[in-house]
Amino acid sequence: MRRDAGRAAVQLAAPVTLVAAAALLGATASRANEIHFINALVAVSMVVALYVFVGNSGVLSFGHISFVAVGAWAAGVLSVPEQEKPAFMPYLFDFLAETTVGNVGSLVAAAAVGGAFALVVGLPLMRLSGLAAGIATFAVLEITNNVLRYYEKVGPGLNTFSSVPETTDLAQAAVGALAVVVAAFAYQRSRFGRQLRATREDPAAARAVGVSIYRQRLGAFVLSGFLAGLAGGLYVHFLPINADSVYLDLTFITLAMLVIGGATSLWGAVVGALAVSALDSLLANAEAEGAVELLGRTLDVPAGTRIVVVSALMALVLVLRPGGLTGGREFSLASLGRLRPRPAREAAE
Secondary structure, eight states, rough: OHHHHHHHHHHHHHHHHHHHHHHHHHHHOOOOHHHHHHHHHHHHHHHHHHHHHHHOOOOOOOTTHHHHHHHHHHHHHSSSSSGGGHHTTOOOOOOTTTOOHHHHHHHHHHHHHHHHHHHHHHHHHHOOOHHHHHHHHHHHHHHHHHHHHHHSSSSTTTTTOOOOOOOHHHHHHHHHHHHHHHHHHHHHHHHHHHHHHHHOOOOHHHTTOOOOOOHHHHHHHHHHHHHHHHHHHHHHSSSSSOOGSSSHHHHHHHHHHHHHOOOOOOOOOOHHHHHHHHHHHHHHHHHHTTEETTEEEEEEEEETTHHHHHHHHHHHHHHHHHTTTTTTTTOOOOGTTSSOOOOHHHTTO
């Protein structure tokens, strides 16, 4: 029991330390570069939220950015000052037009809306697996994007959010990321998380001992939506966004972060989010300048290079190391310097 508690402490301390280190490094960076660290910490929240469902269930979801989107919409609409809403959101429902909440209240609302939406979506969809589940969740993403784009009673429609207080600074992004990491760790260590991973490894055996695959997947899906909604609230308080900001590009990059880091571990989700964010920021700067110096040569960096490089990196990782950079396993002191992944049964514990 004591050994298990010690191992759990190390497994939690590793991603927490990595997030804290990113925040401290961001605090020493220039104001111009600090934005990249904030973006990376918000990305950690999104990717870990995705991991809670995908990593523990083994069911691929293309629709989780829907929960980020509705969370962002809830936080954005509710936090815009009441007197400024008619200027760019003239068709809001009365209760939205007449309500303004503070930063913390908007984040709570974002998480609640994300979780509620995940519950509504999950009730019919959590009976699906494999390709059917992936296509169904992608359909949810499409529906959500079109509703947010064209239904102006719930937001700015095609316009970009404006007048949203930019309260997601380095400290708030770090606290949000740490809260999501701790929640994800607590879930995976709980009885429910263990049962869900059992359904991932051997569905027939899990059913035989009385585990309900549907209920376990639905519970993880709702928790994942709740955390993704919180990430959406952090995101809208960080950058001016529109409906397309929380659509296909963000879906791809968050999935790439999870796959590159290691989809079946919390440690992998955090490593992937921070590593790909760092690469993405470097390539963004190179795209802005149009060129980059490499080994004494100047290379052109056209627009779109970031997606091409991240896509190539994801394909390379899948070919050479299918378990991701972390091998799909949690951090442990015994595994330092060891590259081989643990067997699937051990990784699920």
